[in-house]
Amino acid sequence: MPPKGRRKDAATQCAPSKAPPRAEQPRPNWPVLHPLLSDADLHMHELLAGHIVTIANFWTSTLCKNYTSFLSSLPLTTTPGKPKRGDAVRVNDRFQIDDPAFAEQLWSGTALRDLVLGNLEETDGLSIPKDSRQALWGGEVVGLNPNIRIYRYSKGQFFDQHYDDSNNVTIPGTPPIQARTTWTLLLYLTSAATGCIGGETVFYPDPAPGKKSRSKKESPPDPIVVELEIGMALLHRHGADCMLHEGREVLEGEKWVIRSDLCVRR
Numbered sequence: 001m002p003p004k005g006r007r008k009d010a011a012t013q014c015a016p017s018k019a020p021p022r023a024e025q026p027r028p029n030w031p032v033l034h035p036l037l038s039d040a041d042l043h044m045h046e047l048l049a050g051h052i053v054t055i056a057n058f059w060t061s062t063l064c065k066n067y068t069s070f071l072s073s074l075p076l077t078t079t080p081g082k083p084k085r086g087d088a089v090r091v092n093d094r095f096q097i098d099d100p101a102f103a104e105q106l107w108s109g110t111a112l113r114d115l116v117l118g119n120l121e122e123t124d125g126l127s128i129p130k131d132s133r134q135a136l137w138g139g140e141v142v143g144l145n146p147n148i149r150i151y152r153y154s155k156g157q158f159f160d161q162h163y164d165d166s167n168n169v170t171i172p173g174t175p176p177i178q179a180r181t182t183w184t185l186l187l188y189l190t191s192a193a194t195g196c197i198g199g200e201t202v203f204y205p206d207p208a209p210g211k212k213s214r215s216k217k218e219s220p221p222d223p224i225v226v227e228l229e230i231g232m233a234l235l236h237r238h239g240a241d242c243m244l245h246e247g248r249e250v251l252e253g254e255k256w257v258i259r260s261d262l263c264v265r266r
């Protein structure tokens with residue numbers, strides 16, 4: 001059952017341009033993004049047209065395992081007990097940093113840029129020509145949100161139903177690019193294969209227009225349950241057209257996720 005108000009993901013509200021200046025945090029010494037599959041071996045899959053796209057094996061399981069052990073050394077902060085009014089309940093440990101260089105690595109140092117921009121059109125799995133992609137992504141994609149979030153969910157932790165907001169961000173450079181986030185990026189570093197049970201990301205599609213007013217007995221569309229898959233990237237549209245979604249409770253083991261967003265020029 002969807003919650004009454006439009007609960008927001010408080011995380012996205014901390015985008016650089018809106019947030020008060022944070023105490024200078026040292027940049028993590030991120031391990032190199034290696035090994036990775038070659039671009040030609042990766043494909044996008046539209047799980048729900050116009051809303052959810054996945055890329056299996058975006059990161060190899062070796063890289064994911066290196067990362068989870070590295071990320072465990074970062075100072076993660078457990079969610080403060082009570083969310084602010086209108087914010088979703090998120091119960092997990094999080095590390096958040098503005099790191100444009102890492103965002104750039106995730107974008108250009110992997111297959112993501114070429115896949116999203118349609119530079120590998122023949123093989124990328126989306127049957128959308130390069131020049132029509134701007135409509136899908138909400139504009140000219142210029143990179144990833146420098147605001148990187150790392151989540152660790154242990155047994156019993158979850159992210160309650162919410163919508164992700166679109167935020168204005170500045171991507172540093174010469175000149176800096178004024179951008180806006182349009183799609184959420186989730187990169188799963190763990191799965192049942194690493195002992196994590198539960199923790200699926202679940203989307204609740206809206207009933208088709210016109211159906212809302214019909215008999216209450218009419219059942220809403222089935223939720224879309226995305227099982228964790230090690231190394232899989234998931235993109236979903238956010239902002240005004242964001243689907244209600246949640247990270248289900250982890251029942252066993254640990255779920256690790258890297259979160260950023262696609263940014264378009266504004």
Ligand SMILES: O=C(O)CCC(=O)C(=O)O
Nearest residue numbers: 009159164201246247259
């Ligand atoms: O961890 C998940 O499965 C969902 C995370 C999420 O919804 C978010 O970061 O906004």
Ligand SMILES: [Fe+2]
Nearest residue numbers: 009163164245
């Ligand atoms: Fe979300």
